[in-house]
Amino acid sequence: MSKPFRYLEPTFFAGLFDDPLLLVRVRPSGRALLFDCGKMHHLAKRVYTSIDAIFISHAHMDHFMGMDSVIRHSHASRRTVDILGPPGLSGKMAHKFACYDWNLADTFWGNFRVGEVGDGRVVSTLYCGPEAFAARPDGEYSGDIYGNSYLTVKSTLCEHRIDVLAFRIDEGAGFVVDEMRMAQAGVLRGEWLKDLEKLFHAGTLDGNSIGYPEQKGGVVQERRASDAGALYRQIRKLETPASIGYVTDIGFSAENLEKLAGLLEGVTLLVCECAFLAAEHNKARLSRHLCTTDLNIILDRLRPRYLLPMHFSKIYQGRSDPLYQEIEPPPGVTVLKIPDRLTPRPIMASEVPKPVELRF
Numbered sequence: 001m002s003k004p005f006r007y008l009e010p011t012f013f014a015g016l017f018d019d020p021l022l023l024v025r026v027r028p029s030g031r032a033l034l035f036d037c038g039k040m041h042h043l044a045k046r047v048y049t050s051i052d053a054i055f056i057s058h059a060h061m062d063h064f065m066g067m068d069s070v071i072r073h074s075h076a077s078r079r080t081v082d083i084l085g086p087p088g089l090s091g092k093m094a095h096k097f098a099c100y101d102w103n104l105a106d107t108f109w110g111n112f113r114v115g116e117v118g119d120g121r122v123v124s125t126l127y128c129g130p131e132a133f134a135a136r137p138d139g140e141y142s143g144d145i146y147g148n149s150y151l152t153v154k155s156t157l158c159e160h161r162i163d164v165l166a167f168r169i170d171e172g173a174g175f176v177v178d179e180m181r182m183a184q185a186g187v188l189r190g191e192w193l194k195d196l197e198k199l200f201h202a203g204t205l206d207g208n209s210i211g212y213p214e215q216k217g218g219v220v221q222e223r224r225a226s227d228a229g230a231l232y233r234q235i236r237k238l239e240t241p242a243s244i245g246y247v248t249d250i251g252f253s254a255e256n257l258e259k260l261a262g263l264l265e266g267v268t269l270l271v272c273e274c275a276f277l278a279a280e281h282n283k284a285r286l287s288r289h290l291c292t293t294d295l296n297i298i299l300d301r302l303r304p305r306y307l308l309p310m311h312f313s314k315i316y317q318g319r320s321d322p323l324y325q326e327i328e329p330p331p332g333v334t335v336l337k338i339p340d341r342l343t344p345r346p347i348m349a350s351e352v353p354k355p356v357e358l359r360f
Helices: 045-049 067-074 089-098 179-185 192-202 228-235 254-264 278-287 292-302 321-326
Strands: 008-012 022-026 031-035 051-055 080-085 111-117 122-128 134-141 146-148 151-159 163-171 210-216 219-225 243-247 269-273 306-310
Touching (some): 045 051, 051 151, 163 254, 219 228
Parallel strands (some): 080 111
Antiparallel strands (some): 022 031, 111 122, 122 134, 146 151, 151 163
16 A cells, blocks of 8 residues: 555555554665564565564564564574564563574674663663674663654554553655745745755755745846755645554553554554454453444544554454444545455465485
């Protein structure tokens, strides 16, 4: 799905019943972010090697077991993969590294930087590949949990009888000028806009001067703005960057709803768990998952532009249509439908090709 987005390309690598697996490709850089990693044997190796950061909602097996595959395909690459998740994640990663023998570790191996996200603070630990993934403290920071020139990631802690993270990915603002605002300011188009765009992408607009043509009373003159940032803000097109919300495995409660509203209100695309139908309301409450009634309340509060429901309970296998029938989106919300299953079924012993007898 790419149409509403300038830089991002979200791809849901799972079906309605499969373990959640959201990949967000950053088109200008060719890199990607991954949200949760349960069963993920179907991903090609080049997908793993494109991932710069992984965001774990919580460490239940269906959201975390694929981390072994991530380590397998990334550990010998000279780069650092960021992994961010709830408190306690670093210890779980330490146990994963300790499960294996690393006596062949080499100097060109990469690292994993694990950040535990609390309320307003991230505590980071670096696991160093050349040192057989020995752990070393890597500092703390606050604010956005992740970001680069094209996006920022925020989060909030929700309740699922354990801490679970919900995430919001916001695109960075694009370089777009408004013809009407340029005309009002008397600023003319020209090659100088390419220089302005370079300053924009380099993050050096403020404090730099730039020359530009100005038309006043029919007379064109060359001007020089002492602050390129102020000039750009005067002529830029005002638009809201697209965004993605990712929510899974939370109990329905007033507290969780308020946290989601504070983080995700008005997102472009909401990827959200809906484990049970309305008739299984009590089962949803006991297991701290969402049913369709809960999802409808969340949709009415958040008002996303698109909804992708996922992580449907396996008790409904073969009958997923009622889920979509019970979703009642408010005006302006489009529901997206995905296949029941995306991953191939397990191979049976009877299907394995038999060895061929060679005669010498």
